[in-house]
Amino acid sequence: MTASPSSSAQAAREALAVRLRHLRKDAGLTGRDLSARCGWHPAKTTRIQKGDAPPSDADIRAWCAACDADDQADDLIATARAVDSMYLEWRRLHKDGMRKVQQDWNTLHEQTRVCRAYVSNVPPGFFQTPGFATALMEQITAFQGTPNDVAEAVAARVARSRFLYEGGHRYVVLMEEAVLRYRTAGSEAMRGQLRHLLTVMPLTSVSLGIIPFTAQRTVWPLEAFYLHDDTTAVVETLTAEIKVKQPRELADYAKAFTGLAKMAVYGDAARDLIRAAIDVLE
Numbered sequence: 431m432t433a434s435p436s437s438s439a440q441a442a443r444e445a446l447a448v449r450l451r452h453l454r455k456d457a458g459l460t461g462r463d464l465s466a467r468c469g470w471h472p473a474k475t476t477r478i479q480k481g482d483a484p485p486s487d488a489d490i491r492a493w494c495a496a497c498d499a500d501d502q503a504d505d506l507i508a509t510a511r512a513v514d515s516m517y518l519e520w521r522r523l524h525k526d527g528m529r530k531v532q533q534d535w536n537t538l539h540e541q542t543r544v545c546r547a548y549v550s551n552v553p554p555g556f557f558q559t560p561g562f563a564t565a566l567m568e569q570i571t572a573f574q575g576t577p578n579d580v581a582e583a584v585a586a587r588v589a590r591s592r593f594l595y596e597g598g599h600r601y602v603v604l605m606e607e608a609v610l611r612y613r614t615a616g617s618e619a620m621r622g623q624l625r626h627l628l629t630v631m632p633l634t635s636v637s638l639g640i641i642p643f644t645a646q647r648t649v650w651p652l653e654a655f656y657l658h659d660d661t662t663a664v665v666e667t668l669t670a671e672i673k674v675k676q677p678r679e680l681a682d683y684a685k686a687f688t689g690l691a692k693m694a695v696y697g698d699a700a701r702d703l704i705r706a707a708i709d710v711l712e
Contacts (some may be wrong), residue, residue, distance in 0.1 A: 446509055447481035450493055454479075457497035467496035485510060519670045520574055527579030528567060532586035538658060539593050543600065546657040546687050550606045552614055553623060554656070556590045557603070557630060562623040563587050565615035594635050602637045604690050606651060610640070610707035617711050624708045628701060639694030640703045649689035657683055 454464050461479070465472040469492075477483035478493075485493065487507050494503040523531050535555065539545065547554045552566060567580045567587075593599040610624060631638050654666045663674040663683045674680060695703070 443484065444481040446485075446506070447479050449506065449509070450485070450490075451479045453493065453497045453499055453502065457499070459497065464493065464496050468492040520570075521576060521669075523671065524571075524574055524576040527577040528571065528583035529579050529586050532583050532590075536586065536590050538662075538664075539590055539599070542658040543598065544602065544659055545600070546602045546604075546684075547655075548604045548652065548687055548690055549609055549654045550651045551609065551612065551654060553605065553609060553627065554601075554603060554654075555587045556594060556601065557627060558587060558591075559619070559622050559626045560584055560588050561619035562615045565619050569614075594630060594633055597635070600635055600637075602691075604639045604641060604687065604694050606641050607643050607703055607707075608651075610704055611710075621708055621711050624704050624711075627704050631701065637696070638700060639691060639696050640700040641690060641694045642703060645693040648693060649686050652686060652690075655683055657687060660684065 454461070457464075459467070461475045462472050465475045468475075468489075474483070478485050478489065487510075490506045490510060491500075491503045494500050494506065532555075539556065552558075553562070555563070558566070563584045564580060567583055568578075571578050571580060594601065610627075613620060615623065627638065630636050656664045657680070658664070660680060661675070663680055665672040665674060665683075674683065694700075
């Protein structure tokens with residue numbers, strides 16, 4: 431697992447490493463003793479204890495057996511899997527295609543009452559049209575070299591828009607003006623996408639703010655992130671999806687969102703920016 435830019439993932443990884451180290455010490459074993467019992471090189475023990483290498487399920491079971499603590503193996507494995515889920519590389523997530531990930535996102539949104547989303551590159555998935563989503567996912571699939579199930583993935587992503595209409599969900603979205611201007615799809619798909627933004631803006635479940643190019647920045651442009659009910663932030667980087675749950679970091683993302691919201695324009699001013707982007711495409 432590549433080193434995460436999120437301290438939540440790193441802190442959780444280090445906490446797991448500390449538990450394993452304490453288990454070894456409580457058993458009265460040195461690192462070399464444990465390595466010999468497990469049948470691997472001492473360097474592996476060192477990497478696991480420092481949090482530099484994520485232990486597999488088999489590693490944890492061997493570690494616990496060496497420490498006569500088999501009863502702790504299941505709990506430690508569950509902890510390790512939770513840590514692993516905080517930082518997931520897109521190529522790993524998309525190894526069988528993109529449909530499953532899109533369905534998992536739908537499950538998260540179904541459970542979310544208020545989603546605050548900030549995007550600086552493309553519209554959020556729940557706002558995307560089939561034409562735009564197809565163009566974007568074709569690009570992602572080609573870049574990652576993962577299986578092409580774009581048609582199924584697009585259907586799953588577009589299905590997420592139902593939460594805009596079902597009630598019980600609120601979407602507060604901030605979008606950099608650049609999102610309106612980037613030619614992520616062909617002209618026809620881009621026009622359809624921008625017109626769709628105008629269509630969803632009046633919904634009672636939606637608040638859409640656009641941060642103009644000319645806004646005086648108090649918060650710099652950031653990577654896309656989604657805050658789900660103040661309990662989880664999902665951050666999208668080029669290579670990975672990061673789930674942030676640490677309260678201190680969640681507070682930072684909420685603070686950033688508040689600052690970004692103050693720079694945005696809403697209502698007619700936001701519509702004017704969208705219409706201006708459409709006019710360029712005509």
